[in-house]
Amino acid sequence: MTATQPFSSAEATAWARLVAVSELLPTMLDAQLQRDVELTHFEYLVLSVLASSPDRTSRMTRLASQTNATLPRLSHVARRLEEKGLLARFPCPQDKRATNARITDEGLAVLDRAAPGHVATVRSNVLDALAPGELDQLAAITASILSKLDPEGRLSATQCDAAKDRPEASARP
Amino acid sequence: MTATQPFSSAEATAWARLVAVSELLPTMLDAQLQRDVELTHFEYLVLSVLASSPDRTSRMTRLASQTNATLPRLSHVARRLEEKGLLARFPCPQDKRATNARITDEGLAVLDRAAPGHVATVRSNVLDALAPGELDQLAAITASILSKLDPEGRLSATQCDAAKDRPEASARP
DNA sequence: CCGCATTAGTTGTCATGACAACTAAGTCGT
């Protein structure tokens, strides 16, 4: 009723589509990984971050920020992954408060089994859709948005520039 | 271990950031709306679609596709919104299988109360972050991705071009 | 070196989303 017309037509379009993508993309990723290897996309992310971490190990807090998650969320997932034998937790010697998480050999195996299908899904649903030039635009736009969503730059993707520094790293997707 | 290097560095960066946005954005939207008006972002979307529908009414199936949701999901949410008095459901006279959902006066009131804060959040977290030109790039990129995620174009945002056709409509954000 | 604030994690509760199973109404072929 109030006459305020908050978004311009162009803004409304872009916003509606971004919302749709944020809704559909996670669902699709979860569905594919669940179907193929009984893993959540978030679990996959956790494992893949660990796989490319020094000594296959990361502290819970750091792992949480690397995966854009809250600590409680990660803690629950770590327990489940541990029960499945894909991950091991052990106390950090230096700081007895802290917990280290390490991916097991079995975890690596599952990851290797999962990777091809996951990569194919990402390609066919996202990367292949982009016209030349749109990849860099997407990187720039998401960086802008993340700088607002995560001002402290605590979370992984914002630091993702760091990943660019080591292009030879055995980066799992 | 397998040497396949599935994503290029640029791809990995863009992808990681898109994943981060898809993770953080819905959480942030839910948090703001929940705090301010005890509404999920999805509930807000449902109400706002209804508010700009003819006769404030839409059929469940259509409403589901307009909000990028599955029918079961919408059904649950509709029941909750009905319990809160923000929405009314009644059988469609023409097709007795179908159910119409209409937003109530109270629903409109809540929506009006919610809109300013929501719009401000969207602006400050997303739209304001974009450099000139990036808005259109974002619209184009998300359109491309949606054409893969939702090939049939069943869901709202893909049809969002239709929204462009009626720029004077009392579109709620 | 003692107490208070801070940091690291874990656990419990509750709401929400996906999926499957089900009911009911319309449609189509013969």
Added chain:
DNA sequence: ACGACTTAGTTGTCATGACAACTAATGCGG
């Protein structure tokens, strides 16, 4: 006009995420 098929929607079950409350270890000021 009758039985099979399809469409519309609802409901139940289960897993997952957010948030709050809790425990435990560290660090800092006096």
